[in-house]
Amino acid sequence: MGESRRQFLLGSALLGTAGAAALGVRGVSAAPLPAGPEEAHSGGAHAGGHGGGVSGPTFRKGAVVDHEANGFDPTEILRDFDYGRVSRLPDGRVLREWDIAAADVDVEIAPGVRYPAWTFNGRIPGPTLRCQEGDLLRVTFINASMHPHTMHFHSIHRAEMDGVPDIGPGVIPSGGSFTYEFDAQPFGVHLYHCHVGPLAEHIARGLYGTFIVDPPQPRPPADEMVMVMHGYNTTFDGEGNQLYAVNGIPFHYMHEPIRVRRNELVRIYLVNALEYDPINTFHVHGNFFDYYPTGTRLQPSEYTDTIMQAQGQRGICELRFPYTGRFMFHAHKTEFAELGWMGFFEVTE
Secondary structure (H helix, E strand, O other), rough: OOHHHHHHHOOOOHHHHHHHHHHHHOOOOOOOOOOOOOOHHOOOOOOOOOOOOHHHHOOOOOOOOHHHOOOOOOHHHHHHHOOEEEOOOOOOOOEEEEEEEEEEEEEEOOOOOOEEEEEEEEEEEOOOEEOOOOOEEEEEEEEEOOEEEEEEOOOOOOOEEEEEEEEOOOOOOOOOOOEEEEEEEOOOEEEEOOOOOOOOHHHHOEEEEEEEOOOOOOOOEEEEEEEEEEEEOOOOOOOOOOOEEEEOOOOOOHHHEEEEOOOOOEEEEEOOOOOOOOOEEEOOOOOOEEEEEEEOOOOOOEOOOOOEEEEEEEEEEEOOOOOOOOEEEOOOOHHHHOOOOOOEEEEEE
8 A cells, every 4th residue: 555545544635534434434444443332242343433433344334425426326327328319311321429528527436535636527436328239339539628638449440530639539638529420349348548648647637438339139138337436636646546436426336225126137337547556346246247358259157156247348247246235345455456346246135
């Protein structure tokens, strides 16, 4: 753990004491808290106002961020697929069009803690774009940020549509716009992000999202959801992150578990948009899942309960829960879990 991360947890970094108080993280503070009577009876868990204790860290109990003020809610992002404006071309192909705007937005990432984010359409992650292999895609990018940005899609496309500096339209300046046009290929789950330097900061500030290309023959019906793993380098030193999250807000799915049905097929489009840490992981309790790396093949590569993704990697997890109840999921880089990357599935009949 880097020094800056320790400083954050002690409340001496950018966020100050408000951040430390909001987190209520026990067991990761550099200075141990004195054990009181409640802790003595709970084996060291801080059973008072702090969150989690031996059950795991979270924000201080009852404290959540203001999703309405943020303009997005991770529970809604989970199953929010944007199919764009759909029409038919003269040759019969499907045309899908989107308007995506970059903007500078202050996001409350922990109760009382604000982060100067750069966003696509005002949310972290950006909208989940969805299409079918072979569609023609037009994405009109409007740069309403104070900074230069682009959109770069992990797909097969012409060089001038790559969204990198000095090729094609290059960098889109503040106030500018450009329409990226390309075919939807290959099928699978992909990442899009800004590709302007300093690249790590442009991505880490929030300029990323998921891009799903469905195969010609649809996958089996399922309860589908997208999970984008990422972090917040709140000290802006580029040395690790102080908070980790899925779909925008640390610990969100601890407060609002993901509700699924027993024995129903669950399909997770999993994307690693994490910067400043080389890998990320996903682990589910009480179950195993089929894993399809990048989703570009219809046969899984493994049956497991834990997978690892490097920066920019993604894949599809498919599973059914045979039992009802609450089942935790989290990064099995456990430090990430204790800094926000953890949640629950709530399985019901």
